Amino acid sequence: MKADLLIANGRVVTTRGFSQGPQLGSRLGEVEELSPGYVLISDGRILLVTGSFAEARSLSGSDTREIDARGRLVMPGYVDCHTHLSFAGWRENEFAMRLAGVPYLEILAAGGGILNTVRRTRAATEAELLDNTLAALDAMLLCGTTTVEAKSGYGLTTADELKQLRVLKEARCRHPLDVVPTFMGAHALPPEYSGNRAGYVRLVIEEMLPRVAEEGLAEFCDVFCEDKAFTLDESRAILSAGHGYKLGLRLHADEITPLGGAKLAAELGAVSAEHLIHASRAHLELMAKSGTVAVLLPATAFLLRSEKKAPVKDMLELGVPVAVATDFNPGTSPLVNMQLLQTFACIHYGLTPRQAFAASTINAAHALRRGATIGSLEAGKQADVLVLAAPSLEFIPYHLGVNLVHTVIKGGQIVVTKGALSYGEGGKTQTDPL
Numbered sequence: 001m002k003a004d005l006l007i008a009n010g011r012v013v014t015t016r017g018f019s020q021g022p023q024l025g026s027r028l029g030e031v032e033e034l035s036p037g038y039v040l041i042s043d044g045r046i047l048l049v050t051g052s053f054a055e056a057r058s059l060s061g062s063d064t065r066e067i068d069a070r071g072r073l074v075m076p077g078y079v080d081c082h083t084h085l086s087f088a089g090w091r092e093n094e095f096a097m098r099l100a101g102v103p104y105l106e107i108l109a110a111g112g113g114i115l116n117t118v119r120r121t122r123a124a125t126e127a128e129l130l131d132n133t134l135a136a137l138d139a140m141l142l143c144g145t146t147t148v149e150a151k152s153g154y155g156l157t158t159a160d161e162l163k164q165l166r167v168l169k170e171a172r173c174r175h176p177l178d179v180v181p182t183f184m185g186a187h188a189l190p191p192e193y194s195g196n197r198a199g200y201v202r203l204v205i206e207e208m209l210p211r212v213a214e215e216g217l218a219e220f221c222d223v224f225c226e227d228k229a230f231t232l233d234e235s236r237a238i239l240s241a242g243h244g245y246k247l248g249l250r251l252h253a254d255e256i257t258p259l260g261g262a263k264l265a266a267e268l269g270a271v272s273a274e275h276l277i278h279a280s281r282a283h284l285e286l287m288a289k290s291g292t293v294a295v296l297l298p299a300t301a302f303l304l305r306s307e308k309k310a311p312v313k314d315m316l317e318l319g320v321p322v323a324v325a326t327d328f329n330p331g332t333s334p335l336v337n338m339q340l341l342q343t344f345a346c347i348h349y350g351l352t353p354r355q356a357f358a359a360s361t362i363n364a365a366h367a368l369r370r371g372a373t374i375g376s377l378e379a380g381k382q383a384d385v386l387v388l389a390a391p392s393l394e395f396i397p398y399h400l401g402v403n404l405v406h407t408v409i410k411g412g413q414i415v416v417t418k419g420a421l422s423y424g425e426g427g428k429t430q431t432d433p434l
Contacts, residue, residue, distance in 0.1 A: 002061040003040035003047050005412060007385065010069030012037025012049060013393055014076060014377035015362045022293065022321040022366040029354035031393065039074060041383040044412035049377050067414075069387050072406060073395075075357070076377050077146025077384035078338035079364035082274050082295050082325035085150035085179070086133045086164045086171075089120035091331040095303075104304060104332070105228050105256060114154070114188040114224075117330050121154035121164065129167045130174075136328070136336060137175045142416060143337040144405045146384040147178040149325075149368055151222055153187030158208050161185045165217035176410045176423050180368050182250060183209070183218035186230050186238050201234050205241040213245035220271065222250040225261040232264055239268055248369060254278040266290040272323070272367045277306060281314045288318040293367040296359070297327040298344040299335045312349050323364040324349075324356060339404060342397040353394045385409040 012034040015023065023030055038056035040047040050056055060066070094107055094116070107113045121129070133150075140148060152164040165181055172179045185204045193200035212218050221242025225235040229252075239249050248271045253261025255275035265273035266286035273279075273287060274295040287294060296310050315322050324345045327333040335341065338360055345356040365375025374382050387407035390396055396404060408416035415423040 003042050003059050003064050005041040006060050006064050006066045007039040008068055009036045010074030011035040012074045015358055016378040018362050019372045022363040023358050024319045025316050029352055029358050031354050041412050044383055046379055046381050046383050073388040073390040075386050076361045077386055078144050078360050080145045080148045080325050081323055081364040081367040082327050083148055083150050084329035086129050086167045087117050087121050087154045087330050088124035091116055117154045118156050122160050126163055133167055133171045137177050139336040141177050143403055144386045145338050146410050149180040151182040151184040153184035156190040161208055176415045181218045182220040182222050183212045184222040186223040204238055209241050220250050221247040224252040227257045232260055262287055265292050277308055277310050284314050284320050285318050288320045293321040293323050295367055296324045298349040300327045300333040302344055302348045322359050323367040324359040339396050343400040346397045353397050357393050383412040
């Protein structure tokens with residue numbers, strides 16, 4: 001078999017050998033480098049990753065298109081495994097409120113926060129939400145994200161939750177970036193149910209979840225398990241119902257208070273628990289045993305000026321799988337750039353650049369149950385590849401605030417060229433490579 005695309009003369013970095021399970025503990029950040037390195041692609045998949053010029057040429061033919069990386073960094077596409085992608089309206093005014101010292105839970109209790117976005121998202125048409133979502137996906141793609149998880153949760157009625165999820169489904173069809181949908185009807189208690197918590201939980205379980213499952217609109221179910229959001233018992237009931245519809249489980253856990261969400265995630269065998277700023281060592285030990293991925297959101301913690309940080313050292317010591325994500329949302333993390341997230345992961349949460357790289361590629365892929373198909377450059381995997389104007393992995397978090405992406409290849413198609421979008425109808429490339 002001959003390659004249809006060859007990336008030559010790059011500084012290739014990858015994490016081969018972790019397709020069946022994430023990097024844990026001292027192995028987080030274990031990176032293989034090939035310089036010069038070659039990545040050969042055939043029919044949308046990686047055919048070979050090698051440091052041998054002769055081997056690369058043996059699988060190249062006269063019809064093979066070639067990208068000369070010219071010493072640039074060649075790496076797998078970023079996997080952003082926690083976002084709230086589909087919404088209407090921004091909340092920059094709340095940024096100013098937080099700077100003035102107003103706690104997030106007070107903003108939420110006063111009808112701000114999530115409920116602010118809920119009002120605007122309910123008022124928006126499906127077409128308006130789709131335009132917003134596609135624009136965000138373009139921005140993410142330009143910064144090197146090739147797979148993104150996206151939650152609902154800004155509708156909080158059956159019709160509006162379905163609206164959000166249908167927008168995500170349509171976006172998947174229109175955009176080259178892979179969108180992994182998560183149902184999160186339990187994101188906040190809507191104002192019309194302020195005196196009837198049990199009634200809203202029943203609505204999520206008895207009406208929303210069956211409709212979501214019937215239309216095949218979600219792969220995962222998530223709950224905001226937190227003070228002034230959903231209790232442990234409410235979260236357990238909703239997630240158990242989601243499991244009954246064969247949805248994978250995720251959980252916003254222990255972000256603002258030590259409620260015990262990490263323990264619940266482990267007990268339910270959740271794929272991931274997210275935030276985890278106040279998770280205890282004992283509960284993290286349970287997560288290590290269950291294999292639940294800790295999805296850390298350092299940009300959110302930084303922007304909320306959280307004095308307490310997620311216990312990363314405990315996670316690594318205990319063997320909890322660690323991933324990082326942007327938490328892209330209109331209120332607490334309007335961040336699309338996974339390169340800048342590397343800086344937050346290193347400076348705010350203490351990861352090394354190589355640990356941050358692995359946590360946002362192969363481990364993030366496992367947080368979406370896709371470690372066997374994406375997240376690293378190795379034969380047989382989907383050809384999601386970045387070429388960055390960087391000499392090393394360390395350069396990415398160091399050179400903060402600059403988009404280093406030169407080329408993005410998604411599923412074997414060149415979709416960003418020289419830092420500009422180059423995909424057309426159906427995500428097919430319309431321009432030549434370098």
